[in-house]
Amino acid sequence: EPEVTQTPSHQVTQMGQEVILRCVPISNHLYFYWYRQILGQKVEFLVSFYNNEISEKSEIFDDQFSVERPDGSNFTLKIRSTKLEDSAMYFCASSPEYEQFFGPGTRLTVL
Amino acid sequence: SQQGEEDPQALSIQEGENATMNCSYKTSINNLQWYRQNSGRGLVHLILIRSNEREKHSGRLRVTLDTSKKSSSLLITASRAADTASYFCAAVSYNQGGKLIFGQGTELSVKP
Numbered sequence: 001e002p003e004v005t006q007t008p009s010h011q012v013t014q015m016g017q018e019v020i021l022r023c024v025p026i027s028n029h030l031y032f033y034w035y036r037q038i039l040g041q042k043v044e045f046l047v048s049f050y051n052n053e054i055s056e057k058s059e060i061f062d063d064q065f066s067v068e069r070p071d072g073s074n075f076t077l078k079i080r081s082t083k084l085e086d087s088a089m090y091f092c093a094s095s096p097e098y099e100q101f102f103g104p105g106t107r108l109t110v111l
Numbered sequence: 112s113q114q115g116e117e118d119p120q121a122l123s124i125q126e127g128e129n130a131t132m133n134c135s136y137k138t139s140i141n142n143l144q145w146y147r148q149n150s151g152r153g154l155v156h157l158i159l160i161r162s163n164e165r166e167k168h169s170g171r172l173r174v175t176l177d178t179s180k181k182s183s184s185l186l187i188t189a190s191r192a193a194d195t196a197s198y199f200c201a202a203v204s205y206n207q208g209g210k211l212i213f214g215q216g217t218e219l220s221v222k223p
Contacts, residue, residue: 041215043154043201048208048209091153098203099159100144100211101156102155102156104152
């Protein structure tokens with residue numbers, strides 16, 4: 001059964017460094033999302049992407065964040081200058097229409 | 112506005128018992144989805160109920176939706192130890208772009 005994959009599973013970085021989190025959505029899906037979950041808190045929406053552009057973004061998704069679909073398969077989330085408070089699990093999701101299918105997540109630790 | 116607030120926050124039951132989790136939301140929705148998350152892992156989609164549906168079944172899962180009360184419930188029948196996880200409801204409004212708005216979740220513990 002096709003599934004969403006994410007790499008790396010765990011990323012440790014120094015504050016101020018750039019990180020790129022990678023996702024491979026399910027191949028025939030049209031809608032792509034990034035969410036994050038700070039430890040012990042609820043899952044929060046970051047951004048949605050459709051037809052090669054951002055369709056919606058949350059207040060969290062400020063100028064430090066960007067997304068890209070550089071080819072037909074990958075979907076990336078870049079954080080330009082990481083802060084301590086960016087430490088969280090980051091989930092990618094893709095959807096053919098209504099149901100969203102999540103990847104296993106990348107645990108980002110900012111030191 | 113907040114969507115998808117679950118209660119109880121934690122629920123502990125014995126294997127074989129039924130588990131009921133409730134969810135409330137504040138604005139109009141197009142559908143409501145339930146997800147499961149094992150500790151430190153990804154989210155697994157369980158079931159979707161559309162705003163024009165009142166009840167839906169999938170295996171041991173039963174979901175109800177009451178749009179007049181803006182609430183939903185998830186019932187897991189004949190629970191198993193493997194059902195131990197956090198359960199989240201997520202509301203979807205297409206006028207909010209189709210994103211999932213999650214609640215805090217219910218932590219279910221099923222004791223063997």
